[in-house]
Structure formats: C-alpha cells, structure tokens
Amino acid sequence: MQAVNVTQLSFKYKDQTSLISNLALSIEAGERFGIFGPNGAGKTTLMSLITGLLPYKQGSIKIFDKEVEANKKEINKIIGLVPQDFSFYEDLSPEENMEFFGAWYGLRKETTKQRARELLDIMGLGQVADKPVKTFSGG
Structure with missing residues (x-):
C-alpha cells in the first residue's frame, strides 16, 4: 500500500x-x-x-x-512536519515536546504519551527521550 x-x-x-x-x-x-x-x-x-x-x-x-x-x-492526524529550526522547546525533552504538540492537536494524553514513546524508539531516540532537546545536535 x-x-x-x-x-x-x-x-x-x-x-x-x-x-x-x-x-x-x-x-x-x-x-x-x-x-x-x-x-x-x-x-x-x-x-x-x-x-x-x-x-x-x-x-x-x-x-x-x-x-x-x-x-x-x-x-x-497521521502525518506532520518538524523543521530543524525553531521547532522544539529546548528545555523540554523530545517526549515532552511530542506530548505538548499532541495536546495542541487535541490528541488524548494517553494516546500521545504511548505514540511518542513508539516514535522515539523507531527513530532510535528512546535512550534520550527524557534529555533536554538543547543538548542534541541540530542534524
């Protein structure tokens, strides 16, 4: 498909x-x-x-x-764009950022939390899910 x-x-x-x-x-x-x-x-x-x-x-x-x-x-609801510049709140973790934007789009908290974890694991970021975004490289 x-x-x-x-x-x-x-x-x-x-x-x-x-x-x-x-x-x-x-x-x-x-x-x-x-x-x-x-x-x-x-x-x-x-x-x-x-x-x-x-x-x-x-x-x-x-x-x-x-x-x-x-x-x-x-x-x-199924696709989005995260540009490199000005896209995250730097003091929040990737998981917190995803939860924030999920809530902004009206998604349920439980759904957003679960999906954020799944996506971070898929992208190989599960190990840094709770680290502030400002500590990551731009690339």
Missing part, C-alpha cells in the same frame, strides 16, 4: 519560476525515505506541501489514498 503518492505536482512561490515541476513520487507504507539536496532545492517546500502546510493547485498528493488538499484535518 502506498503511504505517499505524489503525481504531476508543480509548485512555485509568487514571482518565481517553478520550484517543483511535474513531480511524481511514491513511498510505500513501512518504507524509509529521505530527501537530500542543496539549500533552495525545494525539500522543505515539498514537505510543507505533503503535510498540507502549503496549498497546491497543480497535481495530486495523497496520503494513504486521501487527497491532502481535501482532507487536511484527517491528514494532520
């Missing part, structure tokens, strides 16, 4: 030539995937489009067969 399916996606900021042009991308459920490129290549823009933070007019982005533009609230 496809977790992410992007077809014929094009995007440009106002007064700019096309940043993303006719992009096709498919990521299977359970697959690990990375996006690499130089500054200004469109990595953050693409992630903002996929998570619904930026609207798109050309093409299609589906998360588990649901079109992002038409299902933003539902999509926000």
Whole structure:
C-alpha cells in the first residue's frame, strides 16, 4: 500500500519560476525515505506541501489514498512536519515536546504519551527521550 503518492505536482512561490515541476513520487507504507539536496532545492517546500502546510493547485498528493488538499484535518492526524529550526522547546525533552504538540492537536494524553514513546524508539531516540532537546545536535 502506498503511504505517499505524489503525481504531476508543480509548485512555485509568487514571482518565481517553478520550484517543483511535474513531480511524481511514491513511498510505500513501512518504507524509509529521505530527501537530500542543496539549500533552495525545494525539500522543505515539498514537505510543507505533503503535510498540507502549503496549498497546491497543480497535481495530486495523497496520503494513504486521501487527497491532502481535501482532507487536511484527517491528514494532520497521521502525518506532520518538524523543521530543524525553531521547532522544539529546548528545555523540554523530545517526549515532552511530542506530548505538548499532541495536546495542541487535541490528541488524548494517553494516546500521545504511548505514540511518542513508539516514535522515539523507531527513530532510535528512546535512550534520550527524557534529555533536554538543547543538548542534541541540530542534524
């Protein structure tokens, strides 16, 4: 099953030539995937489009067969974006940060706490789940 399916996606900021042009991308459920490129290549823009933070007019982005533009609230429950800069409260641990943002999105405390632990383990951060984020490297 496809977790992410992007077809014929094009995007440009106002007064700019096309940043993303006719992009096709498919990521299977359970697959690990990375996006690499130089500054200004469109990595953050693409992630903002996929998570619904930026609207798109050309093409299609589906998360588990649901079109992002038409299902933003539902999509926000299953996918999100954590940018490197200004994304965490530095004095909180990763677990506390995830619990804070989960509550902000209206998730139940028990659900958020359990899911935060699962995600930290998946990302190999379970051992530092209670350490302040300010002690981590930016990368």
